Amino acid sequence: MFSDKDRVENMDSRIKKxxxxxxxxxxxxxxxxxMVILSGPTAVGKTKLSIALARAADGEIISADSCQxxxxxxxxxxKITSGEMEGIPHHMINILDPWEEFSAALFKEKxxxxxxxxxxxxxxxxxxxxxxxYVQALLRDIDFGSGDEADHSETPASQDIPGKNGAYRAxxxxxxxQEGAARLHSMLGDIDPVSxxxxxxxxxxxxxxxxxxxxxxxxxxxxxxxxxxxKEPAYNxxxxxxxxxxxxxxxxxxMRVDEMLRQGLVAEVERLREMGCHRGMVSMQGLGYKExxxxxxxxxxxxxxVETIKRDTRHFAKRQLTWFRREKEVIWLNKDEFEYDxxxxxxxxxxxxxxxxxLETS
RNA sequence: AGGGGAAUAGUACAAUGGUAGUGCGGCGGUCUCCAAAACCGUUGAUGGGAGUUCGAUCCUCUCUUCCCCUG
Numbered sequence: 001m002f003s004d005k006d007r008v009e010n011m012d013s014r015i016k017k018x019x020x021x022x023x024x025x026x027x028x029x030x031x032x033x034x035m036v037i038l039s040g041p042t043a044v045g046k047t048k049l050s051i052a053l054a055r056a057a058d059g060e061i062i063s064a065d066s067c068q069x070x071x072x073x074x075x076x077x078x079k080i081t082s083g084e085m086e087g088i089p090h091h092m093i094n095i096l097d098p099w100e101e102f103s104a105a106l107f108k109e110k111x112x113x114x115x116x117x118x119x120x121x122x123x124x125x126x127x128x129x130x131x132x133x134y135v136q137a138l139l140r141d142i143d144f145g146s147g148d149e150a151d152h153s154e155t156p157a158s159q160d161i162p163g164k165n166g167a168y169r170a171x172x173x174x175x176x177x178q179e180g181a182a183r184l185h186s187m188l189g190d191i192d193p194v195s196x197x198x199x200x201x202x203x204x205x206x207x208x209x210x211x212x213x214x215x216x217x218x219x220x221x222x223x224x225x226x227x228x229x230x231k232e233p234a235y236n237x238x239x240x241x242x243x244x245x246x247x248x249x250x251x252x253x254x255m256r257v258d259e260m261l262r263q264g265l266v267a268e269v270e271r272l273r274e275m276g277c278h279r280g281m282v283s284m285q286g287l288g289y290k291e292x293x294x295x296x297x298x299x300x301x302x303x304x305x306v307e308t309i310k311r312d313t314r315h316f317a318k319r320q321l322t323w324f325r326r327e328k329e330v331i332w333l334n335k336d337e338f339e340y341d342x343x344x345x346x347x348x349x350x351x352x353x354x355x356x357x358x359l360e361t362s
Numbered sequence: 363a364g365g366g367g368a369a370u371a372g373u374a375c376a377a378u379g380g381u382a383g384u385g386c387g388g389c390g391g392u393c394u395c396c397a398a399a400a401c402c403g404u405u406g407a408u409g410g411g412a413g414u415u416c417g418a419u420c421c422u423c424u425c426u427u428c429c430c431c432u433g
């Protein structure tokens with residue numbers, strides 16, 4: 001597999017090109033591998049900008065998107081087409097079948113493999129996508145506490161996600177169903193009172209993960225998280241967040257969903273259903289998919305499904321923005337401040353990258 | 363024009379002669395292995411005027427607006 005040590009060694013050639021002394025320290029450390037991140041709420045226009053950026057900076061794109069990793073989910077995930085890629089290499093797109101499970105931990109693992117290749121080619125990795133958690137997992141090199149040294153690289157079944165104990169999880173889920181959320185929450189209180197205080201008892205997913213973590217490692221997840229939270233970014237990164245006025249984003253979401261329908265979202269989901277996809281799958285929890293599945297099963301009218309997609313996508317965009325506000329090192333790109341001029345945005349981004357020694361000053 | 367009905371938060375609907383509720387939306391937040399997921403918090407209304415009453419969103423009158431029926 002791929003250790004951190006390997007990655008750092010692969011960096012050497014790249015690092016030599018970073019001539020700028022480290023004045024600012026910490027975040028802009030040129031000894032760290034370079035990385036550009038372009039994120040932002042859904043439908044702001046990340047994809048389009050990313051191509052121009054990759055061109056200008058001689059980069060390769062890594063998609064940080066929890067739906068675009070899946071094959072056969074093109075329209076609903078607003079996946080870039082091969083034509084739109086304009087020859088720029090894209091990673092982390094179409095790497096899984098829809099019935100496979102995916103997670104932030106897996107994302108990070110797979111990204112590390114992509115990164116080594118990109119650095120070998122002396123290209124700049126440009127992480128593009130709206131899944132803030134994935135970006136964070138990569139940027140901070142979060143350890144998800146797999147705990148075991150077993151060689152899982154050969155395991156064919158993706159169910160065997162390291163650090164995830166399926167049987168124990170299932171048992172907890174069953175227990176919650178039988179005895180209620182409060183029961184699990186009080187179990188958590190016994191082993192990890194700190195987590196119990198910060199996780200609401202209704203948030204069963206997280207209560208279960210905290211219990212599972214303790215079960216697997218013998219350590220309270222709160223202590224683990226505290227340690228992880230202190231980590232500095234593992235890369236010399238420019239973390240851009242493209243943003244626009246809220247009403248504009250909402251308006252674009254509505255138009256984009258209508259466009260997806262015109263392009264055949266219903267047919268796409270029908271095809272997935274014929275392949276055996278159902279709502280229990282991680283992939284089918286994606287916006288646009290779960291609602292159209294509900295329509296196909298007669299639970300919603302098409303009109304209701306469409307309105308629900310639009311509404312939930314607006315909610316999603318709002319949550320994304322909440323996430324980015326919390327990330328300290330974000331460089332905001334408010335489109336209105338650039339008068340909606342993409343060239344100006346691009347110029348600004350390149351300048352920021354030079355300041356941090358990610359691009360050579362020219 | 364005549365007759366009838368209705369006006370409560372952005373919206374849909376409750377309720378009571380004495381602190382006006384709920385869903386949806388809007389806004390804010392949490393997040394370290396399902397994150398396009400899951401969860402939490404918060405905002406905001408009785409159409410205008412007059413009367414009865416200790417007190418009116420509720421009862422009465424009037425104005426305004428909307429809906430239905432007749433012509």
